[in-house]
Amino acid sequence: MLSAESIKHLAETGGVTWPGELRGDGLLLTLGNVIQPLHEPRYGIVDLADQASIDALYGVQIDNWITYNLRPQQMVIVPVAQPLTLGPDVYGVIGGLSHLARVGLAVHITSPYVLPGWSGHLALELVNHGPATLRLHADMPVARLLLPRGGGPVPSAHPFYGDPTHLKSRYADEFFAGPSER
Numbered sequence: 001m002l003s004a005e006s007i008k009h010l011a012e013t014g015g016v017t018w019p020g021e022l023r024g025d026g027l028l029l030t031l032g033n034v035i036q037p038l039h040e041p042r043y044g045i046v047d048l049a050d051q052a053s054i055d056a057l058y059g060v061q062i063d064n065w066i067t068y069n070l071r072p073q074q075m076v077i078v079p080v081a082q083p084l085t086l087g088p089d090v091y092g093v094i095g096g097l098s099h100l101a102r103v104g105l106a107v108h109i110t111s112p113y114v115l116p117g118w119s120g121h122l123a124l125e126l127v128n129h130g131p132a133t134l135r136l137h138a139d140m141p142v143a144r145l146l147l148p149r150g151g152g153p154v155p156s157a158h159p160f161y162g163d164p165t166h167l168k169s170r171y172a173d174e175f176f177a178g179p180s181e182r
Helices: 004-013 051-055 171-175
Strands: 026-030 034-037 067-070 075-079 084-086 092-096 123-128 134-137 141-146
Touching (some): 123 141
Antiparallel strands (some): 034 075, 067 134, 075 123, 092 141
């Protein structure tokens, strides 16, 4: 993992762009001002090969939220407040804060890796696995991004990720677009 001094040097030389806080040897990830709740769809089933079925999983996106009560077993998607850009030889690893895990909050439920060349707002999937409703606050710290030194070519930008207002899954659009498009 890169040290705080190495991260500062990367920021000074353009290898990392991060307007947020550096805490220890990582970037402190805080919740942004958009929240995307998920809810039980009308028929209780989401067909992952049908984009309309996936879209039915999402409630109304809430902009400029201050607090949000996350019920047990509920999930929301929230972008990180600050945009991030990683250079071609830097990748990131997202780690939740253990303080929050100990009250049942999972803050990132997919792959923890952020690929070299990433640019945009990371999206975090928050799930309350605890027995009590948890009150979330906009701008609260929830995770850290550690930066190991990596290498290799920068992958092409993914068309669905990085925009803090587009938080819904596009799984069926990407993987079930039709036999000739896969």
